[in-house]
Amino acid sequence: MAKPLNENDKSRQGWKQNPEAVKRDIIRVAMTEFAQNGLSGARVDRIAASMKTSKRMIYYYFGDKEGLYAQVLEYAYAKVREGEKKLSLDDLPPLEAIAKLVGFTFDHHRNNPDFLRMVMIENIHHADYLRRSEIIPKMNSAAVERLEKLIARGEADGVFRSGLDPLRLHWQISAFSVFNVANADTFGANFGSALFTAKGQAALRREVIETILAYVRKPREEETP
Amino acid sequence: MAKPLNENDKSRQGWKQNPEAVKRDIIRVAMTEFAQNGLSGARVDRIAASMKTSKRMIYYYFGDKEGLYAQVLEYAYAKVREGEKKLSLDDLPPLEAIAKLVGFTFDHHRNNPDFLRMVMIENIHHADYLRRSEIIPKMNSAAVERLEKLIARGEADGVFRSGLDPLRLHWQISAFSVFNVANADTFGANFGSALFTAKGQAALRREVIETILAYVRKPREEETP
Amino acid sequence: MAKPLNENDKSRQGWKQNPEAVKRDIIRVAMTEFAQNGLSGARVDRIAASMKTSKRMIYYYFGDKEGLYAQVLEYAYAKVREGEKKLSLDDLPPLEAIAKLVGFTFDHHRNNPDFLRMVMIENIHHADYLRRSEIIPKMNSAAVERLEKLIARGEADGVFRSGLDPLRLHWQISAFSVFNVANADTFGANFGSALFTAKGQAALRREVIETILAYVRKPREEETP
Amino acid sequence: MAKPLNENDKSRQGWKQNPEAVKRDIIRVAMTEFAQNGLSGARVDRIAASMKTSKRMIYYYFGDKEGLYAQVLEYAYAKVREGEKKLSLDDLPPLEAIAKLVGFTFDHHRNNPDFLRMVMIENIHHADYLRRSEIIPKMNSAAVERLEKLIARGEADGVFRSGLDPLRLHWQISAFSVFNVANADTFGANFGSALFTAKGQAALRREVIETILAYVRKPREEETP
DNA sequence: TATGAATGAGGCTTCATTCAT
DNA sequence: AATGAATGAAGCCTCATTCAT
Numbered sequence A, B, C, D: 001m002a003k004p005l006n007e008n009d010k011s012r013q014g015w016k017q018n019p020e021a022v023k024r025d026i027i028r029v030a031m032t033e034f035a036q037n038g039l040s041g042a043r044v045d046r047i048a049a050s051m052k053t054s055k056r057m058i059y060y061y062f063g064d065k066e067g068l069y070a071q072v073l074e075y076a077y078a079k080v081r082e083g084e085k086k087l088s089l090d091d092l093p094p095l096e097a098i099a100k101l102v103g104f105t106f107d108h109h110r111n112n113p114d115f116l117r118m119v120m121i122e123n124i125h126h127a128d129y130l131r132r133s134e135i136i137p138k139m140n141s142a143a144v145e146r147l148e149k150l151i152a153r154g155e156a157d158g159v160f161r162s163g164l165d166p167l168r169l170h171w172q173i174s175a176f177s178v179f180n181v182a183n184a185d186t187f188g189a190n191f192g193s194a195l196f197t198a199k200g201q202a203a204l205r206r207e208v209i210e211t212i213l214a215y216v217r218k219p220r221e222e223e224t225p
Numbered sequence E: 001t002a003t004g005a006a007t008g009a010g011g012c013t014t015c016a017t018t019c020a021t
Numbered sequence F: 001a002a003t004g005a006a007t008g009a010a011g012c013c014t015c016a017t018t019c020a021t
Helices: A019-041 A044-050 A056-062 A065-084 A094-110 A113-124 A128-132 A141-156 A166-182 A184-191 A198-216 B019-041 B044-050 B055-062 B065-084 B094-110 B113-124 B128-132 B136-157 B166-182 B184-191 B198-216 C019-041 C044-050 C055-062 C065-084 C094-110 C113-124 C128-132 C136-156 C166-182 C184-191 C198-216 D019-041 D044-050 D056-062 D065-084 D094-110 D113-124 D128-132 D141-156 D166-182 D184-191 D198-216
Strands: none
Touching: A019 A044, A019 A056, A019 A065, A019 A113, A019 B019, A019 B113, A044 A056, A056 A065, A065 A094, A065 A113, A065 A128, A065 A141, A094 A113, A094 A141, A094 A166, A094 A198, A113 A128, A113 A166, A113 B019, A113 B113, A113 B184, A128 B184, A141 A166, A166 A184, A166 A198, A166 B166, A166 B184, A166 B198, A184 B113, A184 B128, A184 B136, A184 B166, A198 B166, A198 B198, B019 B044, B019 B055, B019 B065, B019 B113, B044 B055, B055 B065, B065 B094, B065 B113, B065 B128, B065 B136, B094 B113, B094 B136, B094 B166, B094 B198, B113 B128, B113 B166, B136 B166, B166 B184, B166 B198, C019 C044, C019 C055, C019 C065, C019 C113, C019 D019, C019 D113, C044 C055, C055 C065, C065 C094, C065 C113, C065 C128, C065 C136, C094 C113, C094 C136, C094 C166, C094 C198, C113 C128, C113 C166, C113 D019, C113 D113, C113 D184, C128 D184, C136 C166, C136 D184, C166 C184, C166 C198, C166 D166, C166 D184, C166 D198, C184 D113, C184 D128, C184 D166, C198 D166, C198 D198, D019 D044, D019 D056, D019 D065, D019 D113, D044 D056, D056 D065, D065 D094, D065 D113, D065 D128, D065 D141, D094 D113, D094 D141, D094 D166, D094 D198, D113 D128, D113 D166, D141 D166, D166 D184, D166 D198
């Protein structure tokens, strides 16, 4: 009742005295700025201009530009890893589970381009900030563990090629899904944008799934004892 | 501090009066700087400090920092595309040719990490500078055309799956080869560096080739009429 | 981060509701900060971080940083002048009293380096804050008055040179005792630290006493009528 | 002829392209600012406003504020030590030479208050910048060496007390001469300004000389064998 | 052609202080 | 009486770029 509903109105300062909301606001705005311009290209003033609070708060809560960047990176990972939890594969036959996983990853990365831009920027910085994070490493085990279980099921069922490595399989799926987004601009500029239309992406998605399936699937030779 | 008067007899002051040599020197040094730090992270002063000539020459020959960056980008593409010409596939059976092509691309990208960093940086900049180049687009057709011919051969020989799209196949091969280098730092930080040791890379290389082959190869069902 | 609820039973929140104790705590902490860093070099945040109470209290009790500085200065003078009261010279022969006074002053200043740093800082500020104090001027008469009496005794006893000026004599004693502490760092850096070891200080102390005595003592020529 | 005579006219930029002149100008202006306000109290913008060149040059030539401060400190020492060379004592009898030296030092420090303010500021900083200087230590030996020679002469002539230590004697002379300037403001505020009028200073000067002489002079007891 | 000197504009960050509860 | 949150003003410094010779 007392608090104004219009959060975007800077003069209605109902969001004040709510540190978590202020920090979230800063991170949200900063993520766009960093994702678009990189660490050195980002401008603190531009971030401040888009925030509900004053520039000073960036330093109050994050210390400096790099501190803010580090937090944005953690936030980006947390959000994307959170989204991955939605996927459940346990009640599907192994090959269908693989197909679903690849399709889901492909879509998930497409839907989070800013996350992938942060990842690219981190690679420019040799993953220095990621390595310093204490929480990001904890988020990463799930994907590979899920694949580990799935491979075990597929091998037990006799539908998977033997000797599959979960980490390398994860690498392959990531390669396709990341490259599709992270390198879209240069690939498009070099070879045309056909692959990046709705139709082109649908075809690519099908093909990527098919490629992984073709690799994972047990070849005929292995079938007979 | 003081420049030696007699670096070696042949080149002593010989690079002066030779604009092309001066430009090449600048570009070579600038490529390292841009590849390591990105466009906004690169420092004109650092480039100048590593050069044989003075900072003023950068502006004399390239106008400004962005002009230099654009030239470096073109140089990077030219060098890598030049290297790709060494590969000849025509005298190999189609499947072996594919295997060789994938392996070569994987290796070639590994051997040119600075080129891939420039590509990532271009993606951060939405490929704006690449798009403005007049020479880069001309260099790119070869790869896809070569695949086109190869696919035709493979289909004619009855060893390739039907309906393969050369552009999408190029995309897949690129995805693996680019991701391997461009995302090595974050992937390594997230999942360990096992895949990036000499042994890990060899296994990955084999697997990548096998994956593409598994996809390209005509499946058993298609064999019988 | 979180303050313990039970620091120790007696003082638990006991200093609250006790404005004088809070002010003393602030002044004590602030004196260290000002003495170490000067007025402009001191940081309100650092003072606050070392206090038992919050930063807001500084402004509540002292108005602003300069107000706090002024109070710290007064406190520093009060403490040192208080210490000087311990010295009684009345029951000693005049020359011995001088020797004791010089030695005491030398020691007293050595034992209160923060006071002397405040004095130096005040000199940097042209003694502006000292001049505005209402209580400091009242504390200073004692030293000169004591010397006045002592000189009278010494002259009456015929052991002192005639025409001694108490203010100038106080100035001489101060010069030695203050310089010894206030300029120890630069003197040591320029000429080595030999004079500032325990042994060096002892020798210096003896010499300083001897110098003042040599000056104060009635020369032989004056002895005979 | 071609160069404008009016160096103060900013629009006549004849001083340009003369790095040494520019650096000297900056140092001269900066010394006033640092001497008046200390290191943290000094404002780069204020220095810039008083200079003939732009603020940017401070960073071009001195790196940062601390770098400039360090250079100013060296300049202050160099200038004062240079001035001390003017004094020659060799053709005077030892006691007269001491009197002249003390009087000269007293005057010299009075005439260079900004130097002494720099020294005080250095003491606030624990002589950190002085210690890092590579040239200041080399300037300091002269004063003590001169005293060493003088003491040797005085002892040989039988007019000096035996066992005089040159370093400690230098310390005494410095104590008086430095204190007189460095602590003038607080001493004046505490005890009145009588000692700092022309007349007061003359009396003080005489007394300081007399005090040192009284100490140095061989006492009567020592005269007879 | 070539260079060391010079710079305006704008970047990041810190500071003492006040606000809202 | 007390506090954590918040801030405007101003500080130091860096950058790509141009000038003067």
